[in-house]
Amino acid sequence: MAAEKKTSTSKTTGSKATNSKTTNSKASGTKSDSKQSSISQQMKDSEFHQFFLDELKDIYWAEKHLAKALPKLQKAATSKELAQAFEKHTQETETHIKTIEKVFELLGEKATAKKCDAMEGLIEEANSVISDTDKGTAVRDAGLILSAQKAEHYEIATYGTLRTFAEKMGHEEVTSLLQQTLDNEKETDVALTEIAVNFVNEEASEE
Ligand code: FE
Ligand code: FE
Numbered sequence: 001m002a003a004e005k006k007t008s009t010s011k012t013t014g015s016k017a018t019n020s021k022t023t024n025s026k027a028s029g030t031k032s033d034s035k036q037s038s039i040s041q042q043m044k045d046s047e048f049h050q051f052f053l054d055e056l057k058d059i060y061w062a063e064k065h066l067a068k069a070l071p072k073l074q075k076a077a078t079s080k081e082l083a084q085a086f087e088k089h090t091q092e093t094e095t096h097i098k099t100i101e102k103v104f105e106l107l108g109e110k111a112t113a114k115k116c117d118a119m120e121g122l123i124e125e126a127n128s129v130i131s132d133t134d135k136g137t138a139v140r141d142a143g144l145i146l147s148a149q150k151a152e153h154y155e156i157a158t159y160g161t162l163r164t165f166a167e168k169m170g171h172e173e174v175t176s177l178l179q180q181t182l183d184n185e186k187e188t189d190v191a192l193t194e195i196a197v198n199f200v201n202e203e204a205s206e207e
Contacts, residue, residue, distance in 0.1 A: 043169065044108075048165070048168075048169065049169065051165075052162065052165045052166070052169070053107070053109060054114065055158065055161070055162055055165075056100060056103060056104065056162065057112050057113055057114035058114050058116045058158070059100065059116070059155070059158045059159070059162070060097070060100045060101075060104075060111060060112070060113045060114075061113035061114055061115050061116045061119070062116040062118070062119035062154070062155070062158075063093055063096045063097045063100065063155075064097060064113060065116065065119050065120065065123060066093055066119060066123070066151060066155075067090060067093040067094055067097060069123045069126065070086050070087075070089055070090040070093060071086070071087075071090055072127075072130075073086050073126060073130075073144055073147075073148065074086035074087050074090065076130045076135075076140065076144065077140075077141055077144055078135075078136050078137055078138060078140055078141045079138070079141050079195070079199050079200060081195050081198075081199045082141050082144060082145065082195050082199070082200070085188075085191055085192060085195055086148070089148075089188050092184055092188070095181075095184075096155075096181050096184070096185075099177050099178075099180065099181050100181075102177060103174050103177055103178065106171070106173055106174050106177075107171070107174065118154055119151065119154065122147065122150050122151045122154060123151070125147050125150070126144065126147035126148070126151070129143035129144055129146070129147050130144075137204070137207055138200050138201075138203035138204035138207055139204045139207055141195075141196075141199075141200045141204070142196065142200050142201060142204040145192050145195060145196045145200060148192055149189055149192050149193070152185050152188050152189040152192070153189065155181075155185045156182065156185045156186060156189065159178050159179075159181050159182035159185060160182055162178050163175050163178035163179050163182055166178055
């Protein structure tokens with residue numbers, strides 16, 4: 001993760017007159033408007049806040065990349081259980097993307113994505129599983145589950161940390177939004193384990 005350090009040097013001035021968008025014209029709900037105005041320019045200039053934003057941009061890119069990859073994994077899956085799990089999580093991932101956009105909005109920031117090398121690599125690995133295994137086999141499903149769980153664990157680590165950061169900074173609504181996504185990623189991980197145990201692993205061991 002390449003840090004965007006430019007803003008950290010202006011810490012002492014604490015005021016950028018041009019950036020006083022405390023009231024966002026977009027309808028973001030009554031609650032969020034009051035939250036938004038509570039984010040002071042001093043907080044926005046802090047390195048912790050900048051680091052938090054940088055990581056949000058990273059997971060935003062990662063989620064978008066995953067949303068594009070999941071339908072491909074769905075198509076490649078052998079069992080209908082795994083295909084359905086991928087289909088379900090594609091929809092959930094679209095929700096995660098919207099949730100991050102909401103978080104950016106609450107912080108009074110523009111939603112921007114920054115390439116996440118980790119997720120790119122994880123999806124590459126999933127593609128290798130597809131090319132290295134035969135269509136219609138349980139071994140392929142076992143490999144796809146492994147790849148998907150690696151991606152989920154990356155997301156769990158990221159959301160777990162980001163929700164803690166948000167809590168530390170006193171962003172209550174952001175904390176609960178990130179917690180919701182974190183919970184969903186954990187549920188997905190558990191669901192994938194269940195599919196492996198109930199439908200895939202035994203068959204794979206017999207192929
Ligand atoms: Fe996600
Ligand atoms: Fe996920």
